[in-house]
Amino acid sequence: MSATASLLAHPRVGRAARAARLRPGAVPALVVVTCAVLAALWPDLLTDHSPDTTAPARALRPPDTEHLFGTDQLGRDVYARVVYGARLSLEIGVGATVIGSVVGTVIGLVAGLGGRAADAVSMRATDVLTAFPELLLALLVITVTGPGTTNVLVSIGVASVPGYARLVRSRALVVRRADFVEAGVALGVSRPALVLRHILPNTVGPLLVLASIGTGTAVVSGAALSYLGMGPRPPAAEWGVMLADGQDFVQTAWWITVFPGLAVAAVVMAVTVLGRTLRERGTEATR
Amino acid sequence: MHTRSRVRLTAGALALVTGLVACSGTTGGTGVRAGDDAGPPRDGGTLTFATDKEPDCYDPHVSPADVTAVVMRNVFDSLVAEGPGGTFVPWLATSWTLSPDGTTYTFELRTDVRFTDGTPFDAEAVKANLDHIAAPATKSQYAASLIGPYQSTTVIGPHTAQVRLARPFAPFLHAVGTTYLGMHSPRSLRTRAADLCAGGSASVGTGPFRFTAHTKGQQDEFARNTDYAWAPANAAHPGPAHLDKLVVRYLPTGSVRVGTLRSDQVDAIDNVPPQSVGVLEADRRLRTTTADLPGLGYTYFLNSARPPFDDVRARLAVRCAVDFKPLLKAVFFDRFPQAFSVLGPSTTGYDRTAEGGWGYDPARANALLDELGWTGRDAAGYRTRDGHTLTVAMPFVPEFTVTDRRTLDVGVQADLKKVGIRLDLEQSTANDYLPRRNAGDYDLIGFSWGGAEPDLLRSLFDSEQQFAQGGTNAARLHDPQLDAWLREAAESADPELRRARYADVQARIVARGYALPTYVGRRTVATGSAVHGLTFDANAWPLFRDVWLKGRG
Numbered sequence: 014m015s016a017t018a019s020l021l022a023h024p025r026v027g028r029a030a031r032a033a034r035l036r037p038g039a040v041p042a043l044v045v046v047t048c049a050v051l052a053a054l055w056p057d058l059l060t061d062h063s064p065d066t067t068a069p070a071r072a073l074r075p076p077d078t079e080h081l082f083g084t085d086q087l088g089r090d091v092y093a094r095v096v097y098g099a100r101l102s103l104e105i106g107v108g109a110t111v112i113g114s115v116v117g118t119v120i121g122l123v124a125g126l127g128g129r130a131a132d133a134v135s136m137r138a139t140d141v142l143t144a145f146p147e148l149l150l151a152l153l154v155i156t157v158t159g160p161g162t163t164n165v166l167v168s169i170g171v172a173s174v175p176g177y178a179r180l181v182r183s184r185a186l187v188v189r190r191a192d193f194v195e196a197g198v199a200l201g202v203s204r205p206a207l208v209l210r211h212i213l214p215n216t217v218g219p220l221l222v223l224a225s226i227g228t229g230t231a232v233v234s235g236a237a238l239s240y241l242g243m244g245p246r247p248p249a250a251e252w253g254v255m256l257a258d259g260q261d262f263v264q265t266a267w268w269i270t271v272f273p274g275l276a277v278a279a280v281v282m283a284v285t286v287l288g289r290t291l292r293e294r295g296t297e298a299t300r
Numbered sequence: 301m302h303t304r305s306r307v308r309l310t311a312g313a314l315a316l317v318t319g320l321v322a323c324s325g326t327t328g329g330t331g332v333r334a335g336d337d338a339g340p341p342r343d344g345g346t347l348t349f350a351t352d353k354e355p356d357c358y359d360p361h362v363s364p365a366d367v368t369a370v371v372m373r374n375v376f377d378s379l380v381a382e383g384p385g386g387t388f389v390p391w392l393a394t395s396w397t398l399s400p401d402g403t404t405y406t407f408e409l410r411t412d413v414r415f416t417d418g419t420p421f422d423a424e425a426v427k428a429n430l431d432h433i434a435a436p437a438t439k440s441q442y443a444a445s446l447i448g449p450y451q452s453t454t455v456i457g458p459h460t461a462q463v464r465l466a467r468p469f470a471p472f473l474h475a476v477g478t479t480y481l482g483m484h485s486p487r488s489l490r491t492r493a494a495d496l497c498a499g500g501s502a503s504v505g506t507g508p509f510r511f512t513a514h515t516k517g518q519q520d521e522f523a524r525n526t527d528y529a530w531a532p533a534n535a536a537h538p539g540p541a542h543l544d545k546l547v548v549r550y551l552p553t554g555s556v557r558v559g560t561l562r563s564d565q566v567d568a569i570d571n572v573p574p575q576s577v578g579v580l581e582a583d584r585r586l587r588t589t590t591a592d593l594p595g596l597g598y599t600y601f602l603n604s605a606r607p608p609f610d611d612v613r614a615r616l617a618v619r620c621a622v623d624f625k626p627l628l629k630a631v632f633f634d635r636f637p638q639a640f641s642v643l644g645p646s647t648t649g650y651d652r653t654a655e656g657g658w659g660y661d662p663a664r665a666n667a668l669l670d671e672l673g674w675t676g677r678d679a680a681g682y683r684t685r686d687g688h689t690l691t692v693a694m695p696f697v698p699e700f701t702v703t704d705r706r707t708l709d710v711g712v713q714a715d716l717k718k719v720g721i722r723l724d725l726e727q728s729t730a731n732d733y734l735p736r737r738n739a740g741d742y743d744l745i746g747f748s749w750g751g752a753e754p755d756l757l758r759s760l761f762d763s764e765q766q767f768a769q770g771g772t773n774a775a776r777l778h779d780p781q782l783d784a785w786l787r788e789a790a791e792s793a794d795p796e797l798r799r800a801r802y803a804d805v806q807a808r809i810v811a812r813g814y815a816l817p818t819y820v821g822r823r824t825v826a827t828g829s830a831v832h833g834l835t836f837d838a839n840a841w842p843l844f845r846d847v848w849l850k851g852r853g
Contacts (some may be wrong), residue, residue: 047537065717067711069627086630242727248713250726258703261553
């Protein structure tokens with residue numbers, strides 16, 4: 014009792030524990046995300062089967078001990094394809110978020126700190142982009158660039174820029190009026206140093222929260238675009254591609270679509286739960 | 301000449317596009333009947349038919365699409381109707397003769413036929429239609445190439461038309477019998493030429509139905525032509541259609557079509573996906589009817605104009621590497637048999653001796669590739685030679701293909717990997733694909749093309765039919781022997797000689813590995829149990845003029 018109590022009494026640990034309590038899903042979410050990352054980095058740890066090897070004679074087997082998730086219409090192991098699919102799906106999710114948040118941050122900082130003209134131009138531009146739903150915007154971009162994994166990643170990233178830009182701008186507007194920034198100006202700290210050392214670090218918290226939730230959205234968007242045939246080339250295992258491949262078999266071989274669908278759902282929920290947990294920790298920290 | 305070749309170019313391109321899921325022909329030639337003996341046909345009722353593709357243009361003189369021919373068959377009649385084995389029976393023409401030199405057809409026409417706008421059907425109408433097809437302004441993408449060496453039509457009498465060709469052309473009657481050479485009302489051709497593609501009220505024919513309403517992206521509606529009394533000699537009855545109304549709905553997704561049929565939202569569905577055929581057959585409330593598709597089945601064409609497939613050994617290695625039997629069984633649920641010739645068994649001139657003549661032989665595939673010097677292996681297990689991986693590219697456009705075929709492509713890719721060939725399936729857009737294809741920048745491409753007339757082999761393999769010239773010589777062949785046989789067969793009026801030449805052609809294509817046939821396509825139409833009298837024509841196009849509904853009205 015005393016050890017736990019003293020541990021909980023420690024302000025940091027206590028806060029973490031409270032956060033974990035607030036989000037009862039946080040632990041399973043962490044497990045799911047760990048598994049997904051593991052599958053993305055070392056898929057061969059999780060399965061002996063190859064995701065691409067066909068065996069038409071063993072096509073459409075329901076799940077059993079040899080094929081945990083059954084086999085698809087070409088006799089490929091669905092479990093292996095789900096595991097190997099994690100890399101592409103996460104690549105798209107994380108990559109798109111990195112692009113979106115980095116570009117968004119730059120635009121947001123320019124808008125928030127660059128004076129009235131820069132603010133007006135960049136914010137009206139983001140207003141226009143915001144008028145389109147993110148997925149539609151991504152589709153527009155991909156229509157121009159053509160299909161492919163990288164193009165899907167970039168298009169989703171571009172589509173998420175306005176959200177990040179607005180967040181960073183609003184933070185930058187608040188922070189630049191803060192006393193410590195005004196003090197820095199008074200002390201003659203250079204502008205780049207001010208931005209890098211004082212303003213940027215103070216916008217990172219909310220940005221991280223938005224990015225973690227955004228990763229989940231990006232995974233879904235990636236799967237959606239791949240489902241529409243805009244993503245990776247066959248025979249690549251990708252969750253959206255698997256959903257598209259299996260859609261004609263929903264009535265006869267549910268396992269081809271259900272497992273990749275579950276994988277998308279689980280990862281997205283897990284990432285979102287973790288993102289919310291982060292946000293709650295963030296709000297507590299500011300209290 | 302220039303215009304002509306440009307027209308043909310588009311023809312090739314679009315026929316390829318639309319001909320992909322191409323369909324045609326029947327297991328015996330003509331009518332495979334969906335209806336059983338359910339008593340005497342009764343009139344009345346509306347039939348809703350769901351198919352997968354929507355016509356790109358409703359003028360069959362322009363569109364090369366299979367679905368245009370199917371849908372507009374209800375509106376446009378032809379001079380003759382094709383029966384089994386390349387035989388022809390009277391339709392709008394009561395009789396016809398061919399001049400001894402094989403270049404002039406004289407058609408005697410029925411005298412009692414009227415278009416649904418009241419215009420009488422006569423020799424002037426035939427002339428107006430054939431001239432419309434051949435006119436460069438029509439921009440025909442298929443019909444113009446179907447009538448080949450058409451020169452002119454002369455009106456000999458009010459009901460006698462003489463068609464002159466530049467040279468003998470045996471496939472001519474087949475062309476005349478298709479919807480692509482269907483008869484528009486001359487008044488529409490004159491006054492509404494610009495609207496013909498849009499369909500609806502501009503499409504006026506002599507057919508069993510009138511085109512009454514068109515909702516883009518959804519459906520088309522047709523109403524019975526009550527004056528109809530001139531069905532072809534092989535129809536079940538000569539008079540007006542039994543149905544009051546025919547509705548054609550466009551539902552691209554196979555599982556959706558199956559669902560709408562099973563929930564009674566439609567009465568009949570086209571192109572039942574192979575994996576659903578078993579389910580529908582087991583459903584006692586439904587009936588399925590299947591017809592073999594004549595013409596070119598889904599076939600991979602190997603680009604023989606550049607390495608590695610410029611060497612016959614590389615081409616044969618591909619043929620030996622693919623284990624089609626289990627693959628087809630898995631992809632098509634045993635519904636489609638393996639094809640051994642590029643032509644389907646229901647095509648006139650199909651060479652039956654090819655069946656079973658070649659098959660899976662991975663040892664030979666490996667030996668051939670070794671012989672070619674592809675003896676190294678890279679990290680992924682692909683063969684290498686002088687540091688280069690044995691990679692072949694197959695560009696494709698998702699909209700031009702169907703899911704099953706893409707699954708088959710991936711299965712072929714996996715089989716080729718087993719002998720060390722890396723096949724890249726390169727997804728492309730139509731805009732990128734067509735120029736790339738015309739420039740020959742690919743190692744293989746796959747498509748099918750329906751049609752009961754074997755002359756289609758000429759547009760696929762004759763050296764003058766390159767993509768850039770408007771043809772469809774997808775293997776990029778320059779084979780003088782094939783050219784000679786194909787041209788001899790096209791100009792000969794002797795069915796036996798034609799048959800022999802087409803057999804030679806089919807054997808050579810397979811022996812040289814120019815093209816790799818895959819499966820015999822079949823069209824399965826499923827109907828509710830109230831639907832009777834559904835038949836297919838020689839091109840495996842479903843016909844609605846004899847269809848009737850039992851117990852509804």
